[in-house]
Amino acid sequence: MNVLIIGGGGREHTLVWKIRQHPEVKQIYCIPGNGGIAALAGCPALDAGDFPALASFVREREIGFTVVGPEQPLVDGIVDYFEAEKLPIFGPNRSAARLEGSKIFSKQLMAKYDIPTAGFAEFDRVEAALKYLSHLPEQPIVVKADGLAAGKGSIVCPDLNSAREAVDALMRQKIFAAAGSKVVIEEFMTGEEVSIFAITDGRDYLTLTPAQDFKRALDGDRGKNTGGMGSYAPTPFLTP
Structure with a gap:
């Protein structure tokens, strides 16, 4: 069987x-892939967001199975497109x-x-978000972009002033473009963060081994959130 992987990061490399x-x-092929992946798989120069081109490639290379890594093509409907084309x-x-x-x-x-x-409030106007923050007692808080931001849209704020800056950066400065047009202001929670994964067909499910993902840059979790520095x-x- 020939297999296609969609994506070009560490997840897809694995x-x-x-x-x-x-x-x-x-x-095995990977689109778009990267330099490291190219040592293990063919990396054709195709756009991972061009679903018709991907479908044509799958047919030409007689690919029996496609696996999607990144969130964006999933949100954009790549699975719906392939299923409509009768492609696994x-x-x-x-x-x-x-x-x-x-x-x-x-x-x-x-x-x-x-x-x-975690407790939360949602906002689509910057003024309303800032007003909400002004009524909270001083505390750590988490501000999250509503949409996809490559794993960087969750901003852990040590105090309310930092939270106001995060709201401004997301909603006014548009640092993540449309992904930050709406935000979630969420309760800050302490403790160990664990990821639990399940594979399901909509009826039955299979849970996988729990994992821990380390998102913050720099040693000692001192940096901003990233798409993931590593996991185990x-x-x-x-x-x-």
Whole structure:
């Protein structure tokens, strides 16, 4: 079987490295890939956001399975497009990807179904967000861009002045463009952060090994959030 991986980061590098070990995999491609991935897979010069071009490539190279790494093409509907073209693909469809594509949507869903989550408020106007902050007692707070920001849209603020600066940066300065046109202001929580993953077809599910993702740049978690500096699994902080 020939396999295509969509993406060009460390996540996709790991997917390529692991999937190519399967005895049934003959040829593996990664779009757009990167210099490191190119040592393990073919990296055609195609746009990962051009779904018709990707579908044509899949047919030309007789690719039997496509795996999508990044959030953006999932939110943009690559799975829906491939399924409509009868091409096998692994990943959530556009509707399910909203859980990652919109923090407001995911927080509203958790509130609706009583899924435990940090306390929050949502805003689409900078003045309303700043007014809300002015009524809070001094405390650490988290300000999050609603949309996708390459893992950098969650700003942990040690005090309310920093939170006001974060709101201004997201909503006025547009540092993440349209992703920050709406924001979530969220309760700051302490403790170990653990990621739990599940694969589902909408009916059955399979949980994977819990992991810890380290997002902040610089040693000692002193920098800003990134898309991920590294991760490991399993983690000792979560037991069955």
